[in-house]
Amino acid sequence: MSEMEKMHAIQAINSALHQAMAEDDKVLVLGEDIADKEGGGVTGTTAGLSTKFGTDRVKSTPISEQAIMGAAIGAAMAGYKPVAEIMMMNFTTVAMDMIVNHAAKLRFMSGGQTNVPLVIRTMTGAGWQTAGQHSDFLEGWFAHTAGIKVVCPAFPADYKGLMLSAIQDPDPVIFVEGGGTFFIPNDVPSDQGPIPLGKANVVQEGTDLTIVTWSAQTVRAMMAAPAIAEAGISAEIIDLRTVSPWDKETVLASVEKTGRLLVAHEAVRNFGPGAEIAATVNEELFGKLKGPVRRLGGPTCAVPFAKNLETAFIVQPDDMVAAAKELMG
Numbered sequence: 001m002s003e004m005e006k007m008h009a010i011q012a013i014n015s016a017l018h019q020a021m022a023e024d025d026k027v028l029v030l031g032e033d034i035a036d037k038e039g040g041g042v043t044g045t046t047a048g049l050s051t052k053f054g055t056d057r058v059k060s061t062p063i064s065e066q067a068i069m070g071a072a073i074g075a076a077m078a079g080y081k082p083v084a085e086i087m088m089m090n091f092t093t094v095a096m097d098m099i100v101n102h103a104a105k106l107r108f109m110s111g112g113q114t115n116v117p118l119v120i121r122t123m124t125g126a127g128w129q130t131a132g133q134h135s136d137f138l139e140g141w142f143a144h145t146a147g148i149k150v151v152c153p154a155f156p157a158d159y160k161g162l163m164l165s166a167i168q169d170p171d172p173v174i175f176v177e178g179g180g181t182f183f184i185p186n187d188v189p190s191d192q193g194p195i196p197l198g199k200a201n202v203v204q205e206g207t208d209l210t211i212v213t214w215s216a217q218t219v220r221a222m223m224a225a226p227a228i229a230e231a232g233i234s235a236e237i238i239d240l241r242t243v244s245p246w247d248k249e250t251v252l253a254s255v256e257k258t259g260r261l262l263v264a265h266e267a268v269r270n271f272g273p274g275a276e277i278a279a280t281v282n283e284e285l286f287g288k289l290k291g292p293v294r295r296l297g298g299p300t301c302a303v304p305f306a307k308n309l310e311t312a313f314i315v316q317p318d319d320m321v322a323a324a325k326e327l328m329g
Helices: 009-023 049-053 065-077 089-103 139-143 156-168 216-230 248-258 273-285 307-313 317-327
Strands: 004-007 027-031 058-060 081-088 119-124 149-151 173-178 186-189 201-204 209-213 235-239 242-244 261-268 294-298
Touching: 004 009, 009 027, 009 049, 009 081, 009 156, 027 065, 049 058, 065 081, 065 089, 081 089, 081 156, 089 119, 089 173, 119 156, 139 149, 139 173, 139 242, 139 261, 139 273, 149 156, 156 173, 156 186, 201 216, 209 216, 209 248, 209 317, 216 235, 216 261, 216 317, 235 248, 248 261, 248 273, 261 273, 261 317, 273 294, 294 317
Parallel strands: 027 058, 027 081, 081 119, 119 173, 149 173, 209 235, 209 261, 261 294
Antiparallel strands: 004 186, 149 242, 201 235
């Protein structure tokens, strides 16, 4: 039985990068301020890497998201496995041409001859008063783009295992690091290996209601769980972990059992990933549902700066409890 080590998400990513770089000298890391000379990343996620592996493999870049992505895509095409950091998810907009028209499409446009084994690390999330240009969950944009996988972990062990898998994947992977998950310590097995992309995790079993969520909203769902149970509701909580491709089999099996579905995400509710999940469940299980599928997400506005408004923007545990009670009638 493996030993457990307490670590939070940032430490888990750092551990995964250390392990991947030690095992494969084709793994490179690049991004703004990521080398130790510049502080080892804005949150310390890449601390120690340049000291151990050298600045040829761990490169601090200029503040140019297009340059970061262009260099990373070129390195991937040349046989390397770059892990490129775009500091904030909102900043991927500056490099959308490189990500969507080049990284995602080169496999298709080369007739399958060119792979782009690229990981794009980026953090986001409300709750830190970083306002509208630093806080958006944009996973739906990339999930809508053929050729890109989208990973949104919640717990440290998943951060490590999914990062190891993302680095070895032959296609581009957007690895979304949710601020609401960063500093919650949890057990990570000392021998934690890769966790397959596209496989959800049932973090709590139940029989009355299925809650599907990911990233920081998984943490909030677990916070809501005791109050949901006190209301006499047996909730099954599924942490999707990978938004694209998403684990339809696990979700459909759960909803077929419970007959009810609540999808919660931090992204704006309108046109969000929850709509795709809701539509699929409705198409596949129509007639077996005991009530309409319910979605929770952010309102259609920029993430507010004012703390009270920012708190109101985020789907809170109390919102999930209320929605669960409504679904149960």
